[in-house]
Amino acid sequence: MSTLQFDDKQTPQTVAARQAWMRLLSRAPLEMLEPALSPFAGPQPQWLRAPETGLIMAQGRVGGTGARFNLGEVTVTRCALRTDHTVVDCNTVGVAYVLGHSHRHAELAALADAMLQDSACRALVPADLLTRIEEWLEARRAERADKTRSTRVEFFTVAREASNEDATEDSE
Amino acid sequence: MSAVDLSRIGPGFADLALGSQAVFRTVLDALSHPGRILMMREEAPPPRDVHSAAALALLALLDQDCALWLSPSLASGPAVAWLRFHTGCRIVERAADAQFAWIAGVSEFPALDAFAQGSEFEPEKSTTCVIQVDALANDGGWTLQGPGINGACRLAVAGLGDDFVAQWQDNRLRFPGGVDLLFSSGERLAGISRTTRIRS
Numbered sequence: 001m002s003t004l005q006f007d008d009k010q011t012p013q014t015v016a017a018r019q020a021w022m023r024l025l026s027r028a029p030l031e032m033l034e035p036a037l038s039p040f041a042g043p044q045p046q047w048l049r050a051p052e053t054g055l056i057m058a059q060g061r062v063g064g065t066g067a068r069f070n071l072g073e074v075t076v077t078r079c080a081l082r083t084d085h086t087v088v089d090c091n092t093v094g095v096a097y098v099l100g101h102s103h104r105h106a107e108l109a110a111l112a113d114a115m116l117q118d119s120a121c122r123a124l125v126p127a128d129l130l131t132r133i134e135e136w137l138e139a140r141r142a143e144r145a146d147k148t149r150s151t152r153v154e155f156f157t158v159a160r161e162a163s164n165e166d167a168t169e170d171s172e
Numbered sequence: 173m174s175a176v177d178l179s180r181i182g183p184g185f186a187d188l189a190l191g192s193q194a195v196f197r198t199v200l201d202a203l204s205h206p207g208r209i210l211m212m213r214e215e216a217p218p219p220r221d222v223h224s225a226a227a228l229a230l231l232a233l234l235d236q237d238c239a240l241w242l243s244p245s246l247a248s249g250p251a252v253a254w255l256r257f258h259t260g261c262r263i264v265e266r267a268a269d270a271q272f273a274w275i276a277g278v279s280e281f282p283a284l285d286a287f288a289q290g291s292e293f294e295p296e297k298s299t300t301c302v303i304q305v306d307a308l309a310n311d312g313g314w315t316l317q318g319p320g321i322n323g324a325c326r327l328a329v330a331g332l333g334d335d336f337v338a339q340w341q342d343n344r345l346r347f348p349g350g351v352d353l354l355f356s357s358g359e360r361l362a363g364i365s366r367t368t369r370i371r372s
Contacts, residue, residue: 046183047183048178048181048182048183048184048257049184049257049258050188052188080178091179092179093178093179093181095178
């Protein structure tokens with residue numbers, strides 16, 4: 001990741017890398033972002049869009065592939081900023097969309113996004129921040145999967161065989 | 173849709189609520205007192221190459237439900253990205269589909285009947301045009317009469333001639349439909365509403 005150049009043109013690789021860290025930053029707990037990034041959050045970031053909280057309609061698909069349906073509205077906080085020149089000087093704009101209503105979370109996520117896009121500032125972000133977030137998310141996911149697994153029910157026989165037969169008939 | 177280059181976009185209102193309310197008040201004054209020239213306070217730094225009064229008026233009035241038409245030189249300029257980022261408005265190709273229009277100069281001003289005119293039942297569906305002009309003055313030029321004007325007042329708009337006055341007569345005949353206009357010159361703003369009578 002450190003060889004990517006964001007200062008020039010966007011490429012599919014840079015876009016994918018940015019999407020990856022924006023996803024991690026938006027899902028990270030504030031307690032992990034605060035110690036890593038607060039030294040760079042100056043008193044006066046230049047807001048392109050100050051943090052604002054609103055609702056967006058989340059959509060889902062039945063079974064992950066079915067028709068779309070409206071799952072419900074979720075609270076989202078977003079912001080866009082340039083970094084405070086007195087603290088860290090990178091001429092990039094960071095953007096964050098974060099679930100919930102924490103303005104501070106959105107600010108720190110956008111700050112990290114701005115710094116990671118700039119080849120000089122990227123070194124200032126703690127190198128292991130993103131991996132630690134990823135590990136934390138993975139641990140949470142595993143924990144939840146463990147809890148769910150205890151209630152798992154396997155439906156053998158009739159239903160599954162019947163559906164398999166249907167599938168072969170359809171394909172003929 | 174291509175990604176917007178955020179690094180070139182300037183900030184919007186420093187205080188969204190107060191800034192947009194102050195600008196809205198100025199626009200309201202301009203349209204309720206046709207011909208009166210008002211100063212638009214700079215509540216947000218406008219993009220370069222456009223009039224601050226026009227840019228701020230649109231910044232305050234537009235939202236994601238609004239359709240905006242841009243005259244050719246604006247459509248290719250940097251101000252669009254700024255306006256779209258901060259308001260979320262849609263850009264439309266046909267002037268007749270637009271609720272608002274932003275016109276860079278008198279030379280790019282299409283005929284008034286090219287815009288949406290509203291109807292008897294939905295007069296609010298007509299286009300509000302924001303036109304950048306070289307100069308505005310309250311001496312010489314047209315004589316304005318109508319609602320919001322005590323007696324008569326004068327307004328000189330640089331570059332708009334008899335042809336425009338004739339078009340404006342037709343616009344008045346479409347009442348309760350018809351377009352409303354806002355003129356900007358730098359940070360100065362004046363409006364004429366569809367009820368205003370113009371004599372040259």
